[in-house]
Amino acid sequence: MTNQPETLNWLDRGTSEIFPNQPQSKNPEENLTQLLAKSDRPLRIKLGIDPTGSEIHLGHSIPFRKLRAFQDAGHTAVVIIGDFTAQIGDPTGKSEVRKQLTPQQVKSNAEDYLNQLRPILDFDTPGRLEIRYNSEWLSQLNLSDILQLLGTMTVGQMLAKEGFAQRYEQENPIYLHEFLYPLMQGYDSVAIDADVELGGTDQKFNIAVGRDLQRFFGKKPQFGLLLPLLLGTDGVQKMSKSLNNYVGLREDALSMYSKLEKTPDAVIKDYFELLTNLPLDQIPSNPRDAQKLLALEVVSQFHGVEAAKSAQKAAQDLVQGGSTASADAVPEFSLSEIEFPAKLFYILNASGLCSSSGEGRRQIQGGAVRLDGDRITEVDLTFESPEDLKDKVLQVGKKKFVRLVL
Numbered sequence: 001m002t003n004q005p006e007t008l009n010w011l012d013r014g015t016s017e018i019f020p021n022q023p024q025s026k027n028p029e030e031n032l033t034q035l036l037a038k039s040d041r042p043l044r045i046k047l048g049i050d051p052t053g054s055e056i057h058l059g060h061s062i063p064f065r066k067l068r069a070f071q072d073a074g075h076t077a078v079v080i081i082g083d084f085t086a087q088i089g090d091p092t093g094k095s096e097v098r099k100q101l102t103p104q105q106v107k108s109n110a111e112d113y114l115n116q117l118r119p120i121l122d123f124d125t126p127g128r129l130e131i132r133y134n135s136e137w138l139s140q141l142n143l144s145d146i147l148q149l150l151g152t153m154t155v156g157q158m159l160a161k162e163g164f165a166q167r168y169e170q171e172n173p174i175y176l177h178e179f180l181y182p183l184m185q186g187y188d189s190v191a192i193d194a195d196v197e198l199g200g201t202d203q204k205f206n207i208a209v210g211r212d213l214q215r216f217f218g219k220k221p222q223f224g225l226l227l228p229l230l231l232g233t234d235g236v237q238k239m240s241k242s243l244n245n246y247v248g249l250r251e252d253a254l255s256m257y258s259k260l261e262k263t264p265d266a267v268i269k270d271y272f273e274l275l276t277n278l279p280l281d282q283i284p285s286n287p288r289d290a291q292k293l294l295a296l297e298v299v300s301q302f303h304g305v306e307a308a309k310s311a312q313k314a315a316q317d318l319v320q321g322g323s324t325a326s327a328d329a330v331p332e333f334s335l336s337e338i339e340f341p342a343k344l345f346y347i348l349n350a351s352g353l354c355s356s357s358g359e360g361r362r363q364i365q366g367g368a369v370r371l372d373g374d375r376i377t378e379v380d381l382t383f384e385s386p387e388d389l390k391d392k393v394l395q396v397g398k399k400k401f402v403r404l405v406l
Contacts, residue, residue: 008033008036008037008073010069010072010073011032011033011036011069013069013273014062014066014227014228014273014274015066015225015226015227016201016226016227016228017201017204017224017225017226018032018223018224018225018226019204019208019223019224019226020223021033021223029220032196032223032225035195035223036073042074042075042076042127043070043075043076043195043196044075044076044078044192044193044194044195044196045067045070045075045076045077045078045194045195045196045197045198046078046080046188046189046192046194046196046197046198046210046222047063047064047067047077047078047079047080047197047198047199048079048080048082048085048134048185048188048197048199049079049080049081049082049113050082050085050086051081051082051083051086051106051109051110051112051113052086052101052106052109053109053241054108054109054112054113055112055241055248055250056113056116056117056248056249056250057239057241057246057247057248057249058230058239058246058247058249058275058298059229059230059232059238059239059240059246060249061120061249061275062200062227062228062230062274062275063198063199063200063227064117064120064121065120065274065275066198066225066227067079067121067198068120068121068122070196071121071122071125071128071129072122075128076127076128076129076130077121077122077128077129077130078130078132078192078194079117079121079129079130079131079132080132080133080134080188080192081110081113081114081131081132081133081134082134082185082188083103083106083107083110083133083134083135084133084134084135084138084139084184085134085138085181085184085185085188086101086106086109087101087102087103087106088177088178088180088181088184110133114131116249116250119249119301119302120301130192132192134184134188134191136191137187137188137191138184138187138188141187146180149180149183149184149187149213150179150180150183152183152212152213152216153182153183153209153212155179158179158182160205161182161205164178181206182205182206182209183209183213185206185209185210186206186209186210186211186212186213187210187213188210189210189211189213189214189222190210190213190214190217190219193219194210194214194222195220195222195223196222196223196224196225197210197222197223197224197225198225198227199224199225199226199227200226200227200228200229201226201227201228201229202229203226204224204226207222207224207226208224210222210224211224227274228270228274230270230271230274230275231267231270232245232246233245233246233247233259233260233262233263233264234264235263235264235266235267247259247260247298249302250302252303252330252331253299253302253303253307253308253310253311254311254314254315254330254331254401255331256295256298256299256302256303256311257295257296257299257308257311257312257315258295258311258315258398258399258400258401259399260291260294260295260298260299261291261292261294261295261312261315262291262398262399263291263294263295265287268283268287268290268291268294269283271294271298272290272294275294275297275298276294276297276298276301278293278297292312295308295312296308296309296312299311314330330393330401330402330403331401331402331403332402332403332404332405333350333351333352333394333402333403333404333405334405334406335347335386335389335390335404335405335406336386336406337350338350338386340383340384340385340386341382341383341384341385342382342383343357343380343381343382343383344360344364344369344371344376344378344381344382344383345357345358345360345361345364345379345380346360347360347383347389347394347404348360348363348364348369348394348396351394351402351404352402353394353395353396353400353401353402354396361379363396363397364376364377364378364379364381365377365379368396368397369394369395369396370393370394370395371389371392371393371394371395372392372393373393386404386406387406389404390404390405390406391403391404391405392404
C-alpha cells in the first residue's frame with residue numbers, strides 16, 4: 001500500500017478539487033495526502049453510479065480511472081450501483097424531473113455498465129473491489145428513518161443546489177421525492193464507511209451531503225475528490241451522447257480511433273491528462289503526432305495494442321481514399337436491412353452514417369461521400385442489388401464509415 005507522500009503524484013493528476021484539504025496540515029483528518037501516507041489500512045474509496053442508461057463514454061470513464069489509481073495504490077474501490085436511487089434519478093443539472101426506471105431496467109443497465117468497466121477496474125485482485133447495490137440498505141429504511149434523514153437538511157439548503165434553484169426560478173415543478181436523492185446518495189457513504197468519495201465537479205453538493213450525514217451518525221466524514229467534466233470531441237460542450245460528441249467505451253476500435261485522432265488542439269492536453277497515464281511532458285509538440293498518439297493509447301486500453309495499430313492503419317487507408325482497410329477493423333452494416341433497388345442516400349441514412357436521407361443527399365452534393373475510396377457525386381445513384389455493394393466501404397467525411405455486408 002502507498003505510504004510515502006512523494007509517491008502520490010497520481011492523486012493530483014486530473015484532480016479539480018479535494019475537500020476538505022488543508023495543504024499545510026499534517027493532521028490526516030484535514031489532509032488526504034497525509035491520510036494516504038499514514039493510514040495503516042486500505043482506505044475505502046466510494047464511487048456511485050445510477051444506471052439510468054446503458055452506454056458509457058470516455059467522459060464517464062474519468063472517475064473510474066482515478067478509482068483504478070486508488071486500487072493500484074492498495075486501497076479498496078467500492079462501486080455503488082444505485083439500483084434504489086436510480087428509481088428516483090439524480091436531479092443534478094436537470095431542468096425537469098427525471099423519468100423513474102423499473103427495477104428490471106436498472107438491473108439490465110447495471111450489468112451493461114459493469115461489463116464496459118472491465119478494461120478499467122481491477123476485478124481480479126482480492127480485496128481491491130466491492131460492488132454494492134444501495135437497495136441493500138435503502139430498501140430497509142422505514143418512515144421513521146426517512147423522517148430522520150429529512151430532518152438533517154432544510155428546504156433552503158436543498159434549493160441552493162444548482163438544478164433545483166434553476167427550476168424553482170423558472171417555476172418548473174420540483175417533486176418532494178427528488179429532495180430524497182441527495183440524502184439517500186449521502187446515506188450510501190454512511191452505510192459503506194467511505195473514507196473518500198469520487199465524483200465530477202457537478203457532484204460536490206451530493207458528496208458534501210454524504211460528509212454531513214456521516215458526521216450526523218457519529219462517523220468520520222469522508223474526503224471528496226472532484227474530477228473535471230470532459231469536453232466532447234467538438235472541443236466545446238461537455239461530452240454527451242445527445243450532442244453526438246462522444247466516444248463510447250464499446251465502440252469498435254476503428255470508430256474510436258477515428259474520432260480521437262481528430263481531437264481539437266484546445267483540449268488534447270486535457271485528454272492526455274484525463275484519459276491516459278502518459279507523462280504530460282512527453283506529448284509530441286506536433287499536433288498531428290499528438291492526436292495519433294492519443295488515439296493509439298486510448299484505443300489500446302479498450303481493445304489491445306494490436307487492434308489499436310490495425311485501426312490506425314485502417315483509418316489512414318480510408319483517409320487516403322484507399323479500400324485496403326482491414327475487414328475486422330471497420331464496423332459492418334448488413335444490407336439485408338435494405339429493400340432493393342435502393343438509392344445511396346437512403347443507405348447512408350439506414351446505416352447510421354447520416355441522420356436522414358436529406359442529410360445523405362447533402363453529403364453527396366458536398367463531395368463528402370466515398371464508396372471504396374471513390375468519391376460519389378451522383379445524388380440519385382441507385383443500386384439494383386446488394387451484390388453490387390458487397391464488402392465495399394461506404395464513407396462520409398473522414399470519421400464515419402461502414403463495410404457493407406450481406
